[in-house]
Amino acid sequence: MHRVLISDPLSEDGIKPLLEAEDIETIMDSSLSHEQLLEAVSSVEALIVRSQTQVTREVIEHAPYLKIIGRAGVGVDNIDLDAATENGVIVVNAPDGNTISTAEHTMAMLMSLARNIPQAYHQLQQKRWERKKFVGVELKDKVIGIVGFGRIGREVAQRAKGHRMKVIAFDPFLNEEKAEKAGVLHGSLEEVLQQADFLTVHTPLIEKTKHLINEEAISMMKTGARILNCARGGIVEENALYEAIQSGKIAGAALDVFEEEPATDHPLLTLPEVIATPHLGASTIEAQENVATDVSYDILEVLHGGTVRNPVNLPSVSSEMMEKLSPYFNLSERLGAFLSKVVEGTLERVNVYYSGELLDVDTMPLTRIAVKGILARHLGSRVNDVNAFKTAADKGITIAEQKSTRTKGFTNLVTVEVETDQEKRSIAGTLLNGLGARIVQFDHYSIDVVPEGNLVVIHHTDQPGAIGQVGSLLAEHNVNIATMQVGRTNEGGEAVMVLTVDKPVEGNCNEELAQIANIKQVHCLTI
Structure with missing residues (x-):
């Protein structure tokens, strides 16, 4: 028993x-x-x-x-x-389990927001009959912008289309082809913000999405647009939303979640244009x-000895296998994380290549971790070592691994390659005896970089003065360079510069680096 x-x-x-x-x-x-x-x-x-x-x-x-x-x-x-x-x-x-309930709650909030239903009922409770005060708007022909087109976002889209709304969606894993199959328009985040009459967010709360809908984002929206958040508190910057409603830029908001809960004393709840519920998205029988x-x-x-559908942690492997694999865990995940932050376009395929001492080892756990590192940029903790493959498959991403006897001079080598609808990029790493993980190749450039900390990756033309200008500009912003690696194919040709710096490079500094002559691309990342 x-x-x-x-x-x-x-x-x-x-x-x-x-x-x-x-x-x-x-x-x-x-x-x-x-x-x-x-x-x-x-x-x-x-x-x-x-x-x-x-x-x-x-x-x-x-x-x-x-x-x-x-x-x-x-x-x-x-x-x-x-x-x-x-x-x-x-x-x-x-x-x-809560996909349908959250989508339906979003639609309930959408209808209530459009027709001022909670406010009107509150007035009736006060024995006041004020029809003219609560003139609403119809959903038909309005544009609903959906930020995050996963399970819940897709369900919301289907229901919105039933109201004859026009649906435009943004998701890092969505492209034109996938959007067409779903019967919605595909747009960049900026396009969704600019076109939406109603904006609803359905993303995980990770570093990249925290305060995604902030003052700058709201400034791109139509005057009189409305915002909904039935996903996670913190995706919408609440102070910016408060100010936007006060100024008349945003006509109203419907919120099921707050950055700090319970939120019974939140300033947003004092605004008559705001309707809210106490995190009820999953609260159905x-x-x-x-x-x-x-x-x-x-x-x-x-x-009963079967396999599970929704595992969260790493599946068990033998102690002997774990001893061989564990040194590569951090390397694999960091290679994936590095690549995810420099690649452009919608991800379509991930290839992982192994060589050297990894030939006779079951490398599937390493491939899972590399895929996790790639997907985590957009999905955060929702993707893990076990569900990485299923999550990728749900997003229409193909995963493959290959093994080769060619080591390119290294005892072991892990190469991660991604293909998007715009480009193909690759990165290779190894474990150096006594020195730990190293990135030894980025695309076709040979480099030697520790895959951790704050990095600045610069694609440029190999011309005199480029390195000096970069160093001077970083110094002006009080950013200290710890290490520098430069890879090139030939003198005066294309080159890549990878800097390790003591603190993240942000804002204007990033933009100013991109303006230096002969610099084509700048990526600032933290691993």
């Missing part, structure tokens, strides 16, 4: 697969103290939680029979993934049932 502990409140309909299994004993108790939890996990093979239970290293190490932890939802911040992986415990989540059901099926699969 397999024992399963559920330590947070869950839909009983959702866990029916567990309750109906004859060989499963399901224990439900959401009132456990920390000490009681430690005792309870000591005899179970599976643990299911939401966000209340903190699954710490201590909890995992008190569970000698534990095989799997299920998170009935998306985020796994309350689970120590490193401890789970080290102890051979699989962690799964339920990333699809069906969504709660769906996430519980998804996790329950994965629990059953593991306990």
Whole structure:
């Protein structure tokens, strides 16, 4: 008999697969103290939680029979993934369970925002009948701009088209062909901002998307446009939104999430043009049932010797294999991260090549990590070592790996190549004895760069004075150069310059570097 502990409140309909299994004993108790939890996990093979239970290293190490932890939802911040992986415990989540509920909530907010429904009802509660005060706008023929065209964004688009709205979408993994198949227009972020009558965001909250809709972005929008956020607090810069509504630039906003929650005293809630709900995107009976059901099926699969659909942590490999692979983990991920920040266009294919001492090793875990490094630029923690391939497939990206006996003079070599709808770029790295990870080739240029820290990558024409001008400009901005590597194919031809600097190069400095004569491209990145 397999024992399963559920330590947070869950839909009983959702866990029916567990309750109906004859060989499963399901224990439900959401009132456990920390000490009681430690005792309870000591005899179970599976643990299911939401966000209340903190699954710490201590909890995992008190569970000698534990095989799997299920998170009935998306985020796994309350689970120590490193401890789970080290102890051979699989962690799964339920990333699809709230897709419909969040899309429908977005549409409910959209309609309420367009027709002032909450405000009008509030007036009726005050025994006031003010029809003229609440004249709304129709959705028909209006443009809805969708930033983030994943599962939820696509569902919102389908519903918006049902209202005969015009849909334009931006997503780093969306191109014209994919947009056409989805029946929407494809645009850059700027084009979406400029054309949208209603702007809705459906992206993860990562460094790149934090305050994505800020004062500058809002300034590009139509006067009288409206903004919705049912994704993550922090994507929309709340102070900028407040000022834009106050000035009349933005006609209104619908918010289900805030940067800090609960947000009962938020200044935005004092504005009559704002409607808000307390993070209800996933709060439907069906969504709660769906996430519980998804996790329950994965629990059953593991306990019955099957494979899971939504793993979050690194799959277990033999200790012998791990000993060979682990030195390459950071190298593979950093090669992918480097390449993702310099490549232009919509990603279509990733090729990973191995040579040297890696010929006789199962390199699939390294390929997964390289793909994770590439996708994480846009998806953050939503992509991990295990779901990287599935995430890439969902985005229409092909993954391939090859092995070769040719090492180009190195004992080992990992080469990551990406193809987009605009270009093909590659980067190669190795592990130097005693010196650690090194980038040894970028495109067809030979270099020697440590793949970490703050880097400035400059494509230029090999002419006298270029390096000096770059150094002088960085000095003017108080940016110190730690190392410099220059690669070229021939004298006076195309060249690449890779600088390691002591702090990130931002704003005007980046733009000024691009204006130096003979410099063609500048990328400033942090790895």
